[in-house]
Amino acid sequence: MNGEEFARTVVARVAEFCSSYEARLPAYSYVPLETDAQRIRVMQSRLFNEVRSAEIFGAWLKTTPELEVKMALAEAIGEEMTHARLLSERIKDRGGDPFTYQPVPGQMAMFNAFEGMPTTVERIAAFPLAGEGVAEFMIERALAAPSVPEWIKVPYQAICRDEEEHAHFPEEVIARYAISADVQERVRRAVAMSLTLRRQYFEDLDAWVLQDAVW
Ligand SMILES: [Fe+2]
Numbered sequence: 001m002n003g004e005e006f007a008r009t010v011v012a013r014v015a016e017f018c019s020s021y022e023a024r025l026p027a028y029s030y031v032p033l034e035t036d037a038q039r040i041r042v043m044q045s046r047l048f049n050e051v052r053s054a055e056i057f058g059a060w061l062k063t064t065p066e067l068e069v070k071m072a073l074a075e076a077i078g079e080e081m082t083h084a085r086l087l088s089e090r091i092k093d094r095g096g097d098p099f100t101y102q103p104v105p106g107q108m109a110m111f112n113a114f115e116g117m118p119t120t121v122e123r124i125a126a127f128p129l130a131g132e133g134v135a136e137f138m139i140e141r142a143l144a145a146p147s148v149p150e151w152i153k154v155p156y157q158a159i160c161r162d163e164e165e166h167a168h169f170p171e172e173v174i175a176r177y178a179i180s181a182d183v184q185e186r187v188r189r190a191v192a193m194s195l196t197l198r199r200q201y202f203e204d205l206d207a208w209v210l211q212d213a214v215w
């Protein structure tokens with residue numbers, strides 16, 4: 001399979017994962033939530049993701065020799081911290097504490113796994129493609145849902161505009177670099193790993209937000 005064809009198959013895999021949530025969206029999407037206390041919990045968890053994303057992109061910089069990917073990572077670091085500022089201010093405005101949040105287990109595992117991916121193409125497949133692809137899907141659902149209040153939608157409208165600008169970059173990177181059977185196999189596994197851990201993160205976040213789970 002050539003790189004373009006292969007990239008389309010992994011994009012389709014992520015879309016299939018997203019559609020598995022269509023009938024019952026997770027707390028992460030804000031859509032099923034009923035109280036502001038629940039919404040603040042989800043926003044705290046997602047603020048953690050913005051900061052952790054910036055840290056991971058930064059951790060990868062030195063070991064990313066492909067200059068166009070290095071430049072994209074460098075830009076993304078600033079962008080993620082801008083998202084973090086938007087969410088942290090929103091949490092403070094609503095009387096919450098932005099920085100006392102403790103990540104739920106699946107979330108810790110997911111980001112630690114991203115950080116440990118060895119090659120550029122596996123990293124981009126696991127996180128910007130699969131991870132951020134699912135996040136973007138959930139943001140679109142939140143923005144379209146009447147059950148999600150305006151104070152949540154406002155920062156996500158800005159976040160959504162940023163993510164849309166470079167939405168195709170991960171697919172292009174995979175099309176360019178995943179051109180052998182061996183690399184394609186590793187990319188497929190990186191995507192599967194990312195989605196498995198994402199599902200666990202969503203389960204754990206549901207349990208904390210909706211049932212006060214403790215670990
Ligand atoms: Fe972000």
Ligand SMILES: [Fe+2]
Pocket residue numbers: 053076080132163
């Ligand atoms: Fe992002």
